[in-house]
Amino acid sequence: MIKPLFAxxxxxxxxxxxxxxxxGLVISEFMADNSxxxxxxxxxxxxxxxxxxxxxxxxxxxxxx
Numbered sequence: 001m002i003k004p005l006f007a008x009x010x011x012x013x014x015x016x017x018x019x020x021x022x023x024g025l026v027i028s029e030f031m032a033d034n035s036x037x038x039x040x041x042x043x044x045x046x047x048x049x050x051x052x053x054x055x056x057x058x059x060x061x062x063x064x065x
Contacts, residue, residue, distance in 0.1 A: 024054025 029050040031038060036045045053059055 024052075025059060026052045026054070028052040 027049060031048050034045045034047050039045050051061070
């Protein structure tokens, strides 16, 4: 399944980068392999990651300029 792999890669990038580790992006919550525990507005139970931003402005998570 691709979703847990995607979650792992995002966690690895955010936690492994010294800039992000020292500053304001923090993975505050995540749900991997959500099989009905928490449903969204459409009744689906997707995997998800919540990233808290302590910076004063927006942050581009795609890594582009």
